[in-house]
Amino acid sequence: MKALKEIKSQFVPLPMENIDTDQIIPARFLKSTTRDGFGKNLFRDWRYNNNDETNPKPDFALNQSQYKGEILVAGKNFGCGSSREHAAWALQDYGFNAVVSSFFADIFKNNALNNGVLPVTVSDAFLQEIFEQNNTCLLTINVEAQTIKINTTGSTAHFDINLYKKTCLLNGFDDIDFLISRKELIAEFEKKN
Amino acid sequence: MGKTLFDKIWDNHVVETIDNGPSVLYIDRHFIHEVTSPQAFKGIEERGVELFRPKQTIATADHNVPTLNQHLPIKDELSRMQVEQLINNCAKHGVELYGLGHPYQGIVHVIGPELGITQPGMTIVCGDSHTSTHGAFGAIAFGIGTSEVEMVFASQSVLQTKPKTMRINIEGALQKGVVAKDIILYIIAKISASGATGYFVEYAGSTIRSLSMEARMTICNMSIEMGARGGMIAPDDTCFDYIKGRAFAPKGEAWNDAINQWTQLYSDADAIFDAEINIDANAIEPMITYGTNPGLGIAINGFIPVVETIVDEGERNNIIKALKYMGLESGASLLGMPVQHIFIGSCTNSRIEDLREVAALVKGKKKNSAVQVMIVPGSQQVAKQVNAEGLDLIFAEAGFQIRQAGCSACLGMNEDKIPNGEYCISTSNRNFEGRQGAGARTLLASPLTAAAAAITGVVTDIRSLI
Numbered sequence: 126m127k128a129l130k131e132i133k134s135q136f137v138p139l140p141m142e143n144i145d146t147d148q149i150i151p152a153r154f155l156k157s158t159t160r161d162g163f164g165k166n167l168f169r170d171w172r173y174n175n176n177d178e179t180n181p182k183p184d185f186a187l188n189q190s191q192y193k194g195e196i197l198v199a200g201k202n203f204g205c206g207s208s209r210e211h212a213a214w215a216l217q218d219y220g221f222n223a224v225v226s227s228f229f230a231d232i233f234k235n236n237a238l239n240n241g242v243l244p245v246t247v248s249d250a251f252l253q254e255i256f257e258q259n260n261t262c263l264l265t266i267n268v269e270a271q272t273i274k275i276n277t278t279g280s281t282a283h284f285d286i287n288l289y290k291k292t293c294l295l296n297g298f299d300d301i302d303f304l305i306s307r308k309e310l311i312a313e314f315e316k317k318n
Numbered sequence: 319m320g321k322t323l324f325d326k327i328w329d330n331h332v333v334e335t336i337d338n339g340p341s342v343l344y345i346d347r348h349f350i351h352e353v354t355s356p357q358a359f360k361g362i363e364e365r366g367v368e369l370f371r372p373k374q375t376i377a378t379a380d381h382n383v384p385t386l387n388q389h390l391p392i393k394d395e396l397s398r399m400q401v402e403q404l405i406n407n408c409a410k411h412g413v414e415l416y417g418l419g420h421p422y423q424g425i426v427h428v429i430g431p432e433l434g435i436t437q438p439g440m441t442i443v444c445g446d447s448h449t450s451t452h453g454a455f456g457a458i459a460f461g462i463g464t465s466e467v468e469m470v471f472a473s474q475s476v477l478q479t480k481p482k483t484m485r486i487n488i489e490g491a492l493q494k495g496v497v498a499k500d501i502i503l504y505i506i507a508k509i510s511a512s513g514a515t516g517y518f519v520e521y522a523g524s525t526i527r528s529l530s531m532e533a534r535m536t537i538c539n540m541s542i543e544m545g546a547r548g549g550m551i552a553p554d555d556t557c558f559d560y561i562k563g564r565a566f567a568p569k570g571e572a573w574n575d576a577i578n579q580w581t582q583l584y585s586d587a588d589a590i591f592d593a594e595i596n597i598d599a600n601a602i603e604p605m606i607t608y609g610t611n612p613g614l615g616i617a618i619n620g621f622i623p624v625v626e627t628i629v630d631e632g633e634r635n636n637i638i639k640a641l642k643y644m645g646l647e648s649g650a651s652l653l654g655m656p657v658q659h660i661f662i663g664s665c666t667n668s669r670i671e672d673l674r675e676v677a678a679l680v681k682g683k684k685k686n687s688a689v690q691v692m693i694v695p696g697s698q699q700v701a702k703q704v705n706a707e708g709l710d711l712i713f714a715e716a717g718f719q720i721r722q723a724g725c726s727a728c729l730g731m732n733e734d735k736i737p738n739g740e741y742c743i744s745t746s747n748r749n750f751e752g753r754q755g756a757g758a759r760t761l762l763a764s765p766l767t768a769a770a771a772a773i774t775g776v777v778t779d780i781r782s783l784i
Contacts, residue, residue: 206750
């Protein structure tokens with residue numbers, strides 16, 4: 126996993142609630158056995174009419190050239206539904222390194238963190254403030270300080286992340302390396318139980 | 319202070335807790351399937367590590383398999399490759415596979431319990447959010463992502479932050495025609511699709527204790543649809559009777575030891591939950607969803623909310639968007655609305671008891687000519703039992719199509735899909751946009767409500783037929 130320290134970028138707004146992982150990446154695109162290439166099908170059925178890549182839906186933010194950047198900003202309960210990690214892979218492959226919302230579904234949050242995509246939880250009011258900015262506004266997310274700033278207004282919010290996960294993100298460590306380092310301890314636990 | 323059922327099992331499985339971080343949680347049973355495991359196998363191979371405890375992982379093929387002609391090669395090339403990769407990975411890494419053609423094959427959350435692999439007091443994970451199903455046996459069972467599947471491969475553990483606990487008490491007798499699916503759809507409608515996010519739920523109360531294991535599995539299965547990490551029910555004699563004698567259940571002396579341990583698995587009387595909800599079972603009516611998340615459900619004889627009266631702007635916009643997708647009107651009743659498809663199956667409602675309920679209702683009747691009805695047993699064993707009991711004849715007589723075991727039309731991944739714009743009353747768990755196929759419109763309901771609509775061709779109050 127690559128290290129993530131700071132993101133300074135424009136954002137793509139998706140002000141809908143309960144965006145489920147079936148929308149992020151529909152099941153029919155889960156047939157691949159690798160982690161690559163899911164970005165082209167990100168939000169597939171919201172992006173294109175009749176599943177046709179040559180027929181984009183003009184009112185969807187990903188199809189509007191004024192919206193770009195590494196940060197997706199979405200309504201509450203983002204990532205609910207299926208546990209498919211392909212949702213995190215699709216967001217990352219498309220170019221998103223952070224998702225900002227006022228509420229994340231649990232499994233998605235873990236999946237995102239395990240891939241170095243940062244879920245940033247902010248208040249409903251702060252989320253609204255971001256949605257009210259125009260498309261050229263930059264957001265700055267600082268992992269060390271656990272802050273997100275709206276650059277145009279200077280308005281800043283703190284976000285929670287546990288110390289262990291923060292260390293992982295800042296250094297690009299992953300949980301699997303950590304658990305492999307604990308195998309002896311786990312084997313001892315097995316003997317005792 | 320007493321401990322909750324969840325705390326007892328959790329504490330028994332914590333290897334280590336990281337300061338200001340998650341715990342290393344030991345996993346007793348790990349189920350895998352073809353869709354969320356290949357990248358994890360590849361991951362451990364790239365790291366050069368072996369599966370730490372391959373005997374504790376059990377595999378099946380369910381999500382991406384056809385439900386007709388399973389003896390023939392899978393037609394879709396990508397699907398065939400994915401299923402073949404599971405076969406190769408399991409052979410290479412020493413994992414038991416109940417693949418296509420095996421008498422134990424079926425939906426992962428149907429086969430674990432029916433084989434007696436799922437047992438009280440265990441920690442159980444699978445790369446599938448409906449792993450919460452296994453909680454019906456008094457286990458901590460939850461869905462994980464593929465990175466976590468890789469963690470279990472590498473260490474038989476996952477890193478987890480301890481969730482908060484919620485107890486949902488359901489007391490009283492159910493009305494005629496109301497079944498487990500209605501209970502869980504009612505709860506989700508009441509607390510919303512995110513109402514239990516961050517919590518692990520224990521279902522308790524006299525209503526729950528009166529339910530069969532199949533019914534309890536239906537309830538625990540949909541815990542994730544209100545955002546819960548998982549759902550569980552304290553094991554009792556109903557649970558022990560279900561497990562006894564199954565293929566992988568403890569036998570002889572080991573059975574007695576197991577019972578001694580399992581009977582300790584309950585929330586102490588003075589245990590404190592972070593949240594508690596009380597439900598009056600008698601207030602629950604047959605339920606149906608009208609929207610595009612499982613929280614958007616109403617009593618079958620109720621009305622879709624009038625959007626103008628919804629105060630919260632986000633919620634109002636949600637429902638407007640959902641109604642547009644579903645082609646439904648604000649304030650309308652669904653009763654009498656024609657549907658084109660009935661899907662009876664999925665890890666929520668494809669067990670023998672579900673199919674018996676359906677058969678009892680449709681016996682001697684014929685389906686409406688305007689609907690297509692698919693019955694998809696959850697496993698090979700369920701299918702075998704259907705035939706043994708002669709239910710297949712009842713379904714054939716009614717004009718229902720019986721298919722082979724798999725996730726089928728629940729998720730719009732394999733060949734079984736609902737066409738764009740058409741309505742399906744489905745016994746599955748999700749009504750998200752496109753879930754059953756691009757543009758498909760899903761109405762979630764119980765097997766009884768689905769069967770009633772199969773006969774009439776329209777959304778029907780089951781109570782008018784019994």
